[in-house]
Amino acid sequence: MIPIEKCARCCALPQKVTLDYQRHDVRPKEADALTPLLRETDQISSEEWTIASILRCEACGTIYESFVSKDEGHSFMDPTCDTEKIWRLSPHLALECLATSRSKEAEAARADLSARVSGVVGNLATMLREERAPNWQIQKYAIEVEMDAALLAGDRERVIALLRHPDPVVRVDSAFDLLHMALEERYWAARSFTKALADAARQIVTSEDGLAVLAGVLAGMFGMPVRTSFEYSDDAWRERTTHRRAARALAIVAGTGFALDASLLDALVAQFAIDAGYWSDAGWALGEYVKGGPDRAASVLARLERLPDAIRKADAIASFEKRVRSQ
Numbered sequence: 001m002i003p004i005e006k007c008a009r010c011c012a013l014p015q016k017v018t019l020d021y022q023r024h025d026v027r028p029k030e031a032d033a034l035t036p037l038l039r040e041t042d043q044i045s046s047e048e049w050t051i052a053s054i055l056r057c058e059a060c061g062t063i064y065e066s067f068v069s070k071d072e073g074h075s076f077m078d079p080t081c082d083t084e085k086i087w088r089l090s091p092h093l094a095l096e097c098l099a100t101s102r103s104k105e106a107e108a109a110r111a112d113l114s115a116r117v118s119g120v121v122g123n124l125a126t127m128l129r130e131e132r133a134p135n136w137q138i139q140k141y142a143i144e145v146e147m148d149a150a151l152l153a154g155d156r157e158r159v160i161a162l163l164r165h166p167d168p169v170v171r172v173d174s175a176f177d178l179l180h181m182a183l184e185e186r187y188w189a190a191r192s193f194t195k196a197l198a199d200a201a202r203q204i205v206t207s208e209d210g211l212a213v214l215a216g217v218l219a220g221m222f223g224m225p226v227r228t229s230f231e232y233s234d235d236a237w238r239e240r241t242t243h244r245r246a247a248r249a250l251a252i253v254a255g256t257g258f259a260l261d262a263s264l265l266d267a268l269v270a271q272f273a274i275d276a277g278y279w280s281d282a283g284w285a286l287g288e289y290v291k292g293g294p295d296r297a298a299s300v301l302a303r304l305e306r307l308p309d310a311i312r313k314a315d316a317i318a319s320f321e322k323r324v325r326s327q
């Protein structure tokens, strides 16, 4: 088997894609070339069914999951649906999926992957460390694989190394990956995970020092040059900036009840001054924070008062300030 970065098929396939065949989306030809290992149909009614499949790339051994949802509508006015989601699975998740089947193909694939798993994880970890992922989709895959391996090994330092990676895009992606599993899709649906992963992620995110590392990494993002980063939301990849994503992740951290320290508050309020385009995410973060009590509201207001007048009077910021005062 060749490594994933040398596999033209897997490098062309996105980490996750949602296809809407009613919208005439075209299934990537690389997905057609994957080998089905498992296929499970769930017939909900004569008009409605789903098909869950596990697929493998025969060149590099990477495993994918596909979920097809079909609804032809019971009557003329019924809404119909014809969608497919395809996403790459980390080796750990792939092994879990393959373990549920007794089919010969699935068992052989599971034995093959079990024998190669440490090599696959090691290769992706090296790729991340040496910053040579062929594209951002493979980089996201490498982050998920390394995060899974670090969490399941109970290796906190390895998780922190991901959060402190020299590349700010890797840092913000890792922060989202960790928060996503810890908070179990409360905020967005980005990837698959197991209960063991969620428990391990939650242990880090609910510990004071773990949360402090996370918050520090995110706040530090504002002092770095802006980079482009991609976020999966509403079934598509959206282009965002690292600053905007850091503000969003901080909002989620603040929503956990974590006490943001003074430098973090300064960083968030400063986002208003740098670019009013960030107000909704920075405002969300600060809004979550001030729910913690009047002391928090007062410290945010004191900082807003120090903003230059022209910025403070902007509609979005003025209405945010009004809302905090009325709390």
Ligand SMILES: [Zn+2]
Pocket: 004, 007, 009, 010, 011, 057, 058, 059, 060, 061, 062
């Ligand atoms: Zn491949």
